[in-house]
Amino acid sequence: xxxxxxxxxxxxxxxxxxxxxxxxxxxxxxxxxxxxxxxxxxxxxxxxxxxxxxxxxxxxxxxxxxxxxxxxxxxxxxxxxxxxxxxxxxxxxxxxxxxxxxxxxxxxxxxxxxxxxxxxxxxxxxxxxxxxxxxxxxxxxxxxxxxxxxxxxxxxxxxxxxxxxxxxxxxxxxxxxxxxxxxxxxxxxxxxxxxxxxxxxxxxxxxxxxxxxxxxxxxxxxxxxxxxxxxxxxxxxxxxxxxxxxxxxxxxxxxxxxxxxxxxxxxxxxxxxxxxxxxxxxxxxxxxxxxxxxxxxxxxxxxxxxxxxxxxxxxxxxxxxxxxxxxxxxxxxxxxxxxxxxxxxxxxxxxxxxxxxxxxxxxxxxxxxxxxxxxxxxxxxxxxxxxxxxxxxxxxxxxxxxxxxxxxxxxxxxxxxxxxxxxxxxxxxxxxxxxxxxxxxxxxxxxxxxxxxxxxxxxxxxxxxxxxxxxxxxxxxxxxxxxxxxxxxxxxxxxxxxxxxxxxxxxxxxxxxxxxxxxxxxxxxxxxxxxxxxxxxxxxxxxxxxxxxxxxxxxxxxxxxxxxxxxxx
Ligand code: NAP
Numbered sequence: 299x300x301x302x303x304x305x306x307x308x309x310x311x312x313x314x315x316x317x318x319x320x321x322x323x324x325x326x327x328x329x330x331x332x333x334x335x336x337x338x339x340x341x342x343x344x345x346x347x348x349x350x351x352x353x354x355x356x357x358x359x360x361x362x363x364x365x366x367x368x369x370x371x372x373x374x375x376x377x378x379x380x381x382x383x384x385x386x387x388x389x390x391x392x393x394x395x396x397x398x399x400x401x402x403x404x405x406x407x408x409x410x411x412x413x414x415x416x417x418x419x420x421x422x423x424x425x426x427x428x429x430x431x432x433x434x435x436x437x438x439x440x441x442x443x444x445x446x447x448x449x450x451x452x453x454x455x456x457x458x459x460x461x462x463x464x465x466x467x468x469x470x471x472x473x474x475x476x477x478x479x480x481x482x483x484x485x486x487x488x489x490x491x492x493x494x495x496x497x498x499x500x501x502x503x504x505x506x507x508x509x510x511x512x513x514x515x516x517x518x519x520x521x522x523x524x525x526x527x528x529x530x531x532x533x534x535x536x537x538x539x540x541x542x543x544x545x546x547x548x549x550x551x552x553x554x555x556x557x558x559x560x561x562x563x564x565x566x567x568x569x570x571x572x573x574x575x576x577x578x579x580x581x582x583x584x585x586x587x588x589x590x591x592x593x594x595x596x597x598x599x600x601x602x603x604x605x606x607x608x609x610x611x612x613x614x615x616x617x618x619x620x621x622x623x624x625x626x627x628x629x630x631x632x633x634x635x636x637x638x639x640x641x642x643x644x645x646x647x648x649x650x651x652x653x654x655x656x657x658x659x660x661x662x663x664x665x666x667x668x669x670x671x672x673x674x675x676x677x678x679x680x681x682x683x684x685x686x687x688x689x690x691x692x693x694x695x696x697x698x699x700x701x702x703x704x705x706x707x708x709x710x711x712x713x714x715x716x717x718x719x720x721x722x723x724x725x726x727x728x729x730x731x732x733x734x735x736x737x738x739x740x741x742x743x744x745x746x747x748x749x750x751x752x753x754x755x756x757x758x759x760x761x762x763x764x765x766x767x768x769x770x771x772x773x774x775x776x777x778x779x780x781x782x783x784x785x786x787x788x789x790x791x792x793x794x795x796x797x798x799x800x801x802x803x804x805x806x807x808x809x810x811x812x813x814x815x816x817x818x819x820x821x822x823x824x825x826x827x828x829x830x831x832x833x834x835x836x837x838x839x840x841x842x843x844x845x846x847x848x849x850x851x852x853x854x855x856x857x858x859x860x861x862x863x864x865x866x867x
Contacts, residue, residue, distance in 0.1 A: 307434040312336035316345015318441025318728040318744045339410040343396045352466040354496035355385035358633040413694035447688035456659040466680040476501040482674040488632040490680030498640035511621040517633035518576015545815035547739025550583040557585035557594040595625040609638040628792035685796040686731040686810040697722035710808025714768030723767035732780045738816040772833030784809035
């Protein structure tokens with residue numbers, strides 16, 4: 299590693315102290331021996347799980363899978379109390395990880411990075427904080443997240459609302475009481491659906507303002523079964539390997555090729571089985587063509603509509619809740635517990651704000667386009683996030699030759715492998731746009747990206763270089779590849795999906811995720827490394843880019859594989 303040219307200059311800055319930031323600090327500081335400082339706007343570790351503490355917040359990939367795999371002692375010793383744990387327990391886990399690996403001493407909390415600027419002459423990034431402090435570093439590893447910048451409220455008058463306003467993505471630490479209150483909630487995505495199921499239990503009256511109904515299916519949560527836990531811990535290495543070889547990063551293996559190749563009776567049997575087993579099994583472990591073939595998708599969409607009608611007493615309410623006109627899975631499928639039953643309570647009502655949109659928030663409540671006013675004491679916004687690109691753009695990134703990331707991405711994200719962008723050397727975007735990220739089990743996606751980054755830094759060090767950046771050609775090809783993959787799916791058919799940037803007014807309508815699945819993605823990353831960091835330019839300081847020699851590439855890949863084998867043994 300090149301010697302730091304100034305005392306305030308470090309080897310690496312890490313942004314964020316969630317799953318990504320914590321693991322990045324651990325690997326860079328403790329494995330690579332780098333001088334690392336991390337920043338997080340929050341008061342403590344947790345990232346997503348620090349901010350999203352709304353009632354009902356819960357993971358929807360089984361906790362035994364949605365957890366770090368890098369340390370076998372950790373995964374053996376940690377006990378999850380439920381199949382799908384709630385936010386407080388996941389936060390406790392991340393606090394435990396921070397404690398166990400002594401990570402907090404390398405993190406500055408309550409510190410937001412507001413600009414990141416590349417100095418080409420020095421080959422350094424300068425990070426400026428909201429309070430005006432500057433920090434310099436050779437490398438920046440962004441663990442700023444994918445769903446961490448809440449969408450701005452689109453309702454005029456919201457600042458004049460006389461009651462309380464809460465956003466699911468930025469929930470207060472103090473308990474919010476809904477007892478006896480008139481509560482309005484906007485949004486029926488994963489956050490809204492989890493919150494509605496919980497708030498409905500205590501609110502005086504809950505009014506759900508729904509624009510696009512969602513295909514929610516049962517999560518199937520239950521307390522951890524000790525025998526199952528023992529079996530999983532005994533077989534953790536195989537479970538992690540199977541997860542990494544699955545599209546979604548979970549060890550499911552029961553998908554049949556096509557919903558159209560079986561009889562209606564067999565199809566129904568499979569749907570019932572996956573519905574009962576919960577999690578993402580209906581979506582990802584029933585039939586392989588659901589996300590690719592509209593006729594296949596229609597079979598499962600019809601099935602879910604029927605199940606909604608079975609659960610909701612009032613047929614008119616069930617009609618409003620049952621999605622029509624867009625394919626299942628093209629908006630991220632929410633998982634639920636007793637969500638549809640909430641609408642059978644006399645204290646819950648559903649208002650269709652697609653036919654009659656929200657016009658404004660008034661001091662008393664929400665006024666709709668036809669002039670109807672709904673009065674509330676509490677208004678909850680579960681209106682989603684500026685996904686994938688939002689967290690990176692919010693950091694005000696300026697790269698080589700004054701190139702702003704906002705300009706580079708004016709027509710949508712442009713990355714190579716969803717990890718780096720051309721013109722932005724040494725900036726690693728963990729689970730960045732056009733990587734599998736949100737379509738992969740996040741902790742594993744994060745570990746894969748940080749391991750790739752750490753290997754790249756080792757390789758630079760071993761070859762006497764310290765700058766890595768994708769070529770424009772490699773980036774062009776990756777962008778074209780991710781878009782081609784998306785066109786082969788039904789995703790472009792969803793009118794409002796955040797996967798396609800369609801939830802934020804004015805945001806470019808481009809696919810934000812890599813749809814080839816985690817195994818194909820990882821194979822491509824391994825190939826890139828094996829070919830001497832194909833598509834990347836590696837250089838020393840501000841020298842002209844040098845050709846990579848790939849001399850020790852194989853050694854580093856072997857090291858990483860060995861490290862993981864040890865961790866999982
Ligand atoms: P979301 O899926 O984007 O849902 C936002 C909701 O707000 C949608 O129903 C949307 O309606 C509605 N909305 C937005 N603007 C509106 C407006 N102006 N008027 C009326 N309705 C409006 O956001 P989210 O629920 O926060 O979830 C985002 C992602 O976070 C999820 O997809 C998931 O990946 C992750 N998440 C995961 C979990 C978990 O269980 N692990 C829990 C929560 C969130 P339209 O559809 O019509 O735009």
